[in-house]
Amino acid sequence: MASLLKVDSLTGVTTxxxxxxxxxxxxTTTNLQQGLAKVWVxxxxxxxxxxxxxxxxxxxxxxxxxxxxxSIANDMANDDYTLQYxxxxxxTPAINGLYIHTFLTGAYSLASVNxxxxxxxxxxxxxxxxxxLA
Amino acid sequence: MASELRVNTLKDAAGNNSxxxxxxxxxSAKAWSNHNMSGTTTRASLNIxxxxxxxxxxxxxxxxxxxxxxxxCWSYGGKRASGDGTNCFDACVVRNINPTSTVTRHSVKxxxxxxxxxxxxxxxxxxxDLA
Numbered sequence: 001m002a003s004l005l006k007v008d009s010l011t012g013v014t015t016x017x018x019x020x021x022x023x024x025x026x027x028t029t030t031n032l033q034q035g036l037a038k039v040w041v042x043x044x045x046x047x048x049x050x051x052x053x054x055x056x057x058x059x060x061x062x063x064x065x066x067x068x069x070x071s072i073a074n075d076m077a078n079d080d081y082t083l084q085y086x087x088x089x090x091x092t093p094a095i096n097g098l099y100i101h102t103f104l105t106g107a108y109s110l111a112s113v114n115x116x117x118x119x120x121x122x123x124x125x126x127x128x129x130x131x132x133l134a
Numbered sequence: 135m136a137s138e139l140r141v142n143t144l145k146d147a148a149g150n151n152s153x154x155x156x157x158x159x160x161x162s163a164k165a166w167s168n169h170n171m172s173g174t175t176t177r178a179s180l181n182i183x184x185x186x187x188x189x190x191x192x193x194x195x196x197x198x199x200x201x202x203x204x205x206x207c208w209s210y211g212g213k214r215a216s217g218d219g220t221n222c223f224d225a226c227v228v229r230n231i232n233p234t235s236t237v238t239r240h241s242v243k244x245x246x247x248x249x250x251x252x253x254x255x256x257x258x259x260x261x262x263d264l265a
Contacts (some may be wrong), residue, residue: 005141006149013137021159023264028199030264033215033239035162046225050226080178082257084193097245099223100213100255117246127211130166131178 003115038081039072039129045087045112046121066119067101069109074133079103081131086111087122098122164206165197171242171252181260182222183236191242191250192228200235202212206262208238213255223251235265 012018019032033068041054049060049068059079060075061069080103097117101109108129145152148201165181171193174185210225221242222245240258244251 002141003142004145005139005143005151006145008147010144012198019215021155021162023159023164023199025202025263025265028264030162030164030199031159032162037163044176047153080168082166082178082211082259084209084259086209099222100211100257103213103255111229113245117222121160126210128259130163131168 016037032130034130037128037130038074038125038133041070041118041123042126043068043070044123045093045125052124063109064119066112066121067109068125068126069102071107072105072129075106076129077105077132077134079105081129083127083129085110085125085127087126088124089110093119098125138189160263163259163261164199164201164264166258167195168255168257169193169256171256172254177255179188188239189250191252192239193235193256194239195258196237197260201260202263202265203236204233205233206233208258208260210240211255212242212253214251215254222246223253225253225256 006030010019017033020029021032023030039056039126041057042052043060044050047069050060050073051060058071058073065068083100085098097113112120114120141155143152143154155211159259166181167182168177168251171186181198183196184200188194214223223242224245225242228239228241242251
């Protein structure tokens with residue numbers, strides 16, 4: 001039984017973009033490609049939207065106070081993908097809300113707001129995308 | 135050509151970027167979803183069986199392949215119909231209805247008024263062990 005496989009790419013036999021992986025319970029399978037995050041990024045919303053770390057991201061544009069647009073390197077197949085996010089907030093004013101402003105195949109934008117509903121810069125904006133690559 | 139490959143570790147052809155297959159299985163999302171809470175159909179999803187509209191701002195999501203327990207993890211994203219600051223919302227699992235290995239019940243409230251609202255895009259991602 002192989003314990004180490006060296007390979008640069010994985011492709012399904014029946015369908016190139018579909019490989020099954022056996023789950024932790026040793027019986028149910030899950031789809032490898034569908035379960036992988038296609039985009040993730042951690043950027044500073046208060047200092048030029050500097051990317052701290054990322055995957056499949058070309059840039060984060062400053063869209064004004066509290067707003068940033070993440071450009072995706074390899075586009076998603078459509079704008080139906082799922083997108084989760086979180087943020088840390090400065091002491092004053094507290095950020096109580098972060099939400100998605102736009103979904104596009106090649107980009108998405110997030111906005112952070114304070115208690116009053118006004119845009120305010122977050123400190124550590126993190127987001128992750130799951131869905132189909134183009 | 136093999137249809138099933140059993141291996142403990144993956145590396146690139148140069149022998150770098152090693153990752154145990156346990157991380158491939160454990161680190162992959164087991165379910166994710168994007169749906170409009172005005173209805174009960176998916177925009178896109180993985181391992182999602184159905185949505186139940188319990189009331190305004192409150193939907194149950196059922197996965198197709200069950201988790202091994204009710205202790206899995208989830209996280210949110212979303213968008214209201216209008217994308218300005220006053221349309222921010224908060225999402226969480228309903229506190230008095232415990233998740234099961236297949237079902238979670240989610241609540242979305244307007245951030246300012248705390249009234250129940252349907253998100254135009256409710257995005258949920260689930261991580262954990264499959265049964």
